[in-house]
Amino acid sequence: ARALDPHPSPLITSETQDGYFSHRPKEKLRTDSNNENSVPKDFENVDNSNFAPRTQKQKHQPESAKKPPSGQKQRLQRKIEPQDKGQGHSVLGKGPSEVLPPGERPAANSSHGKDAPRQPHSRKSGGSAPETKSEQPPKCDISGKEAISALSRSKSKHCRQEIGETYCRHKLGLLMPEKVTRFCPLEGKANKNVQWDEDSVEYLPAHPVRIAFVLVVHGRASRQLQRMFKAIYHKDHFYYIHVDKRSNYLHRQVLQFAKQYSNVRVTPWRMATIWGGASLLSTYLQSMRDLLEMTDWPWDFFINLSAADYPIRTNDQLVAFLSRYRDMNFLKSHGRDNARFIRKQGLDRLFLECDAHMWRLGDRRIPEGIAVDGGSDWFLLNRKFVEYVTFSTDDLVTKMKQFYSYTLLPAESFFHTVLENSPHCDTMVDNNLRITNWNRKLGCKCQYKHIVDWCGCSPNDFKPQDFHRFQQTARPTFFARKFEAVVNQEIIGQLDYYLYGNYPTGTPGLRSYWENLYDEPDGVHSLSDVALTLYHSFARLGLRRAESSLHTEGENSCRYYPMGHPASVHLYFLADRFQGFLIKHHATNLAVSKLETLETWVMPKKVFKIASPPSDFGRLQFSEVGTDWDAKERLFRNFGGLLGPMDEPVGMQKWGKGPNVTVTVIWVDPVNVIAATYDILIESTAEFTHYKPPLNLPLRPGVWTVKILHHWVPVAETKFLIAPLTFSNRQPIKPEEALRLHNGPPRSAYMEQSFQSLNPVLSLPIIPAQVEQARRNAASTGTALESWLDSLVGRMWTTMDICATGPTSCPVMQACSQTAWSSFSPDPKSELGAVKPDGRLR
DSSP, rough: OOOOSSSSSOOTTTTTTTTOOSOOOOGGGOOOOOOOSOTTTTTTGSSSSSSOOOOGGGGGSOOOHHHHOHHHHHHHSOOOSSOOSSSSOOOOGGGGGOOTTOOOOOOTTTTSOOOOOOOOOOOOOOGOOOOOOOOOOOOOOOOHHHHHHHOOOOOOOOHHHHHHHHHHHHHHOOOOOOOOOOOOOOOSOOOOOOOOOOOOOGOOOOOOOEEEEEEOOSSOOHHHHHHHHHHHHOOSSEEEEEOOTTHHHHHHHHHHHTTTTTEEEEOSSSSOOOOOHHHHHHHHHHHHOOOOOOOTTTEEEEEEEEETTEESSSSHHHHHHHHHTTOOEEEEBOOHHHHHHHHHHTTTTEEEEEEEEEEEEOOOOOTTTOOOOOOOOEEEEEEHHHHHHHHSSSSSHHHHHHHTTTTTGGGGGGHHHHHHHSGGGEEEEEEEEEOOOOHHHHOSOOOTTBSSSSSOOOOOOOOGGGGGTTTOOOSSEEEOOOOOOTTOSHHHHHHHHHHHOOOTTOOOTTTTEEEEEEEGOOOOGGOOOOHHHHHHHHHHHHHHHHHHHHHOOTTTOOEEEEEEEEEEEEEEETTEEEEEEEEEEEHHHHHTTTEEEEEEEEOOOOOEEEEEEEEOOOOEEEEEESSSSTTTTEEEESSTBBOOOOOOOEEEEEOSSOEEEEEEEEEEOTSSSSEEEEEEEEEEBBBBEEEEEOOOSOOOOEEEEEEEEEEEEEEEEEEEOOOOSSSEEEEOOOHHHHEEEEEEGGOOOOOSSSSHHHHHTOOOOOOOHHHHHHHHHHHHOOHHHHHHHHHHHHEEEEEEEEEESSOSOOOOOBBBGGGSTTTSSOOOTTTOOOOOOSSSOO
16 A cells, blocks of 8 residues: 655656657658758747846756746745856767857866867858948847847847847848849759769779868867777878867867878867857868868868768778769758748848857848758868859859858858859759768757757767668768767777778777866866866875785885876776776875876766665666756766765656656755655656756755655665865865855755655654764865765775876886776777878778
8 A cells, every 4th residue: 555645745747857758750760861950840849939048047957847836946046056066068969069058167077078168259260251340330229029138148248249230230231131143054953863883882983082071079089089080091081170169188189190190180270169150160161261272182072070970981982982973062951841941940030159159139031042952061062162162252152151150050051052053053962971860859959048049959879779770871871970989889889890890809998988088288277176176086095095905014115195186087988888087196105205197997886776675666777866967868978976065966767668657756965854855757658757856055065865766665766975075166175165065055954845754754864963973074174174075985986996107116006008997008999000001090
C-alpha cells in the first residue's frame, strides 16, 4: 500500500521537462535530409516575439521545468546574484560559431572555449559589405517594437548608437537595396545533376584539381582537429586555418603544427564568429580574398570545414570526383517552398550584429529582380565563382554584400543567392557533398536565444550506430558532421580505420582522448574560482599520494611542497568514458629543494547507488547532478561536476521504458537540511528528465545527497560535492567572504517553505554537533580551509596516479611519457609527423 504523502510536492511532468522520447518521426533518420539549414522546421509554431533582457537568470532557461509558485518566483528575483559561476556555458553550434554567450566569462570546467570574451565584430573588417557611414546619423522616431526592445537590452553605448543609426537609415530607405539586377540567362533555377560513379573515382585524372581547404575552428579540441587535419592532408592541396578570436589556446596549437608544412597557413587576422552572425560571412569573404592574393597557391576549389567535420571518402576519391566536375559549384538548397524559407530564415527581417549579439530591428523587403535561395552554409565553390564573388563590382554582388551584412545566418544564403542570379548560375549543383546529422527533435531547442533574436538548431554528434549512414547515400558525399570526441570518439576511429586501414597492433592511445581545459599562457584569470579551488586541491592530493605510496621512511626524496598555480589541466577519456582530470603542477622536492613538474590523475568515485534492499521499481537507470546540461547530446558539459556555493545544480535522471509513474525527488544538504522536494511524472516513453530546483544561494559546502523515491520507498540516491572556495576573484579568500559563502543560505532556508516535517519520515536526523562543526568550517581560512576542502574532495575523488614530466629526484616516480594515461603519453592518432612518400600524413 502506498504510504500517505507526508508532504505534497510540486509536480513536474516529463513534458515540461524536455523528457526525450525514443520514438522518432521517420523523416528524422533519413540519411539524406534536405533540410540543411539551422532553423526549426516547424518554425511557424515557435514564438520569436519576445526577447526579454539577457540577464543572469536567462542563462538557465533550457531547464524547462514548471514555474515555481509565485512566492518562489519573487524570491528567485531576490536571490543573491552569483559572484562567480562555476560553469562555462558551452553552446554547441555550427562549426566556428560554437560560442560562449556574450558577456559571460568562460570557466574552466565546461567543455568548450575558455578564452577571453569576444570583441564586438567590426563590420569593416573582413571584406564584407561597405558601410555607407553618413557624418550626421539620421535622426528619426524609433517606433518599432523590435528596435525598442533591442535598445533596452543592449549593454553598451556604442551598440545602442549603432542600433539607432541602422534603424533610422533603414526607415529612411538608405540601407537596403530595393531592386537588384539578375544576370542569369536561365529561366528559373538551374540544377545540374551529377552522377555518383564509384568506378570512375578509382582512376586519377590527368590534371587533378587542387583544393583550398578553409578550416574555421574554435574551442579547445586540438587533438581532434589534428586528427581530422591528418585525415584530409595531402601535399598537393592548400590549408588555410582561421581560429576564432576567443580561442587562444587552439590558436597557439595551430600555429605550432602549421609551421611544419609549406602548404598550411594561418589567417593573420581573427574574428569572433558568433552563431548566426554576420561575422561568419565576413570570415569567408576575407579568406577568399586572401587565397586569391596568394599567387603561389594555384588552387581550383574552395571547401570550408570545421573541427567537427570528418572525411567519409579518401582524398583520391574527392580529387577524382571534383576533377570530373571542375566547372561546377556545390551548394545544398533548402528544397522547399521559397516564401516559407524566407520567413523561416528571417531573410525578411533586418538584423544587426554588435556586442556579440544579433539584434532584430524590424521587417524589410526582399529586393526585386532576383530569386533568393539558401540552405546549408557548408559548400564547395570553384575558383572562377570565388573570383567573381570577391572582385566583381557589378550590381548583384555589391548589393548582395550590403543586404547580407544585415542578415541572420548569412552564409546559409549569400552564396546560393549570388550564384543563382549570376552569369555562373548554370554551374549550380544542389548537393554540398556532405551528410549532416540533423535530429531536430533534440537539436532545435531555441538554444541560441542569448546570442540571436531568433530560434536556431544544431546538428547532433554522430555515434557508432550511425556508421552505416556514411555508405548509404543516394548522392555523392565526401564529408560528414558533427563529430565530437568528448561525446564519442569511437565513431571517428571507425571512420579513420575504414578510410586508411587499422594502426599496427599495440599502437598506444587509440582509445584514449585528451582535451585541454586550461593552459598556463591562458592566465589564471580565465579560470573560475570553483575550478581554481578544485585544481589546487587535486594537485595537493597528488603530492599526498606520492608521499604515501612512493616515499620510504627516513628520507624526503618523494616528499613535495606545492608551488604556484596549476600549469595545465586536461580532461581524460578512455573508451568514451570520462576518467577524470589530469593536473600538471609544480612542486618543490623537499630532499633537494629543487622545483619539479608533475602530473596528477584524479578520477571521480561512483556516487550513484541503487537502494538496498532494491525496490521493485525498475525504470530508473541512472541519476546525476551537474551544471551545463546539454539537451542535444544529453550530457553535462561540466565534466566531473565541479560545483561551488553559488552554482545552480540540475538533477538529471535516465529512464528505461515502462508504465507512466510519478517519483519523488529529495535534495538533502550536508547537515541533513532538506533543501527541496518535488514529484516528477515520468511518461512511459521518457528517456531523460532534468530539473533545476530554485534553491536560495549560497549552497552549504559539503557532500549533498539527492534521493529518488517511488511511493515513498527509496529507489536510488546520488551524491555531489559543493566545494568550499579557497579563492575569490583568483585571490586567496578573505575570512568575511568565506563566512558569507560557506554558511549556507540565510536561516538555512533553501526555499520559502520548510521541509523539516520530512526529516523523521526519511530518518534524516539533524545532529546539533554536525551543525556546529559546519558553522566552524564556514569560518575557516588558510590551511584549515584547505584541509576541510581536501577531506571533502578525498571523499568524492580518487587519486589514481602521479608522474614527473621532466627530471625528478624521486627514484620510483615514473616518467609521464612512459605512462598510458598522462597527457604527455604517446598519442600517434593525433600526432602530426613528416609527409609520407604518397603525399599523405595518414
